[in-house]
Amino acid sequence: MTATLINGNALSKIIRADVAARAAALAQQGCRPGLAVLLVGDDPASAVYVRNKIKACEEHGLHSSCDRYPADLSEAELLARIDALNRDPAIHGILVQLPLPAHINSHKVIEAIAAAKDVDGFHIANAGALLTGRPSFRPCTPYGVMMMLQAAKIPLSGASAVVIGRSNIVGKPMALLLLEAGATVTICHSKTRDLASYTRAADIVVAAAGQRNVLRADMVKPGATVIDVGMNRDETGKLCGDVDFESVKEVAGHITPVPGGVGPMTITMLLVNTLTAAEQAYAQRLPSHIA
Numbered sequence: 001m002t003a004t005l006i007n008g009n010a011l012s013k014i015i016r017a018d019v020a021a022r023a024a025a026l027a028q029q030g031c032r033p034g035l036a037v038l039l040v041g042d043d044p045a046s047a048v049y050v051r052n053k054i055k056a057c058e059e060h061g062l063h064s065s066c067d068r069y070p071a072d073l074s075e076a077e078l079l080a081r082i083d084a085l086n087r088d089p090a091i092h093g094i095l096v097q098l099p100l101p102a103h104i105n106s107h108k109v110i111e112a113i114a115a116a117k118d119v120d121g122f123h124i125a126n127a128g129a130l131l132t133g134r135p136s137f138r139p140c141t142p143y144g145v146m147m148m149l150q151a152a153k154i155p156l157s158g159a160s161a162v163v164i165g166r167s168n169i170v171g172k173p174m175a176l177l178l179l180e181a182g183a184t185v186t187i188c189h190s191k192t193r194d195l196a197s198y199t200r201a202a203d204i205v206v207a208a209a210g211q212r213n214v215l216r217a218d219m220v221k222p223g224a225t226v227i228d229v230g231m232n233r234d235e236t237g238k239l240c241g242d243v244d245f246e247s248v249k250e251v252a253g254h255i256t257p258v259p260g261g262v263g264p265m266t267i268t269m270l271l272v273n274t275l276t277a278a279e280q281a282y283a284q285r286l287p288s289h290i291a
């Protein structure tokens, strides 16, 4: 058996065309959607992701700004910049690229972002809204995964889903979104005993452990849907996910590739969230739009 590929680039193209149309309609009314990205330090992977985000904004009619700061930027300086962006009427979304250097408290930084501009969906107010079933901004990676499952027409209600990974950014919100869709969800992680006993019983496995080959063919139920959130490098420096793609694709019913799977969808949903933030700001005629 060979799995059907769920292509994140192709799905992104469709959703991004809609984003561009919405951005153009809003711009026509005098409101250009704007995203501010803050990058601290010189992690090369972060630089690539940030560049991709800025490029995607430019290509779809969103205004963007990118501040790059040295790794020794103080927490106070970062908080001051966020405060200014919170009050900047041209900015509807604020993204602080993670991870931050160790001397900066990332929780404090995320909580400093105005919830209405938290297009990452990481702020406690947005995380709490998701937990209590009134989601506002959904975290971009799990949101993108949900769009891929929907596009591939994977039944979720009553399905058994396993999420590998318990991060605030992916694992936990992923589990909540699957739960919201009616799946029976199990969260596995680095302390889980006998991971395979969970994954083998699952209709859907989302691998977000940040570890290569965390999911191998003998751990997958034939016909299951396998979503790979991983972004790792192999011995030769080639980008690869958390899933042993070559073997798992012979067992799974659907599978996402790396690259070209969840990564581009993450950026797509960031554009969607930024558009939504701008539309909501415009609808509420915040002071910036009254003029």
Ligand SMILES: Nc1nc(=O)c2c([nH]1)NC[C@@H]1CN(c3ccc(C(=O)N[C@@H](CCC(=O)O)C(=O)O)cc3)C=[N+]21
Pocket (backbone or CB within 6 Å): 048, 049, 052, 095, 096, 097, 098, 099, 120, 140, 141, 231, 239, 258, 259, 260, 261, 262, 263, 264, 266, 267
């Ligand atoms: N505040 C914050 N928000 C994030 O959304 C966020 C973050 N911090 N920190 C890091 C992770 C990672 N992330 C990715 C986005 C796009 C690709 C992406 O475009 N991947 C391409 C390949 C990129 C390449 O060639 O390296 C692909 O999978 O096809 C990957 C990873 C967003 N993150």
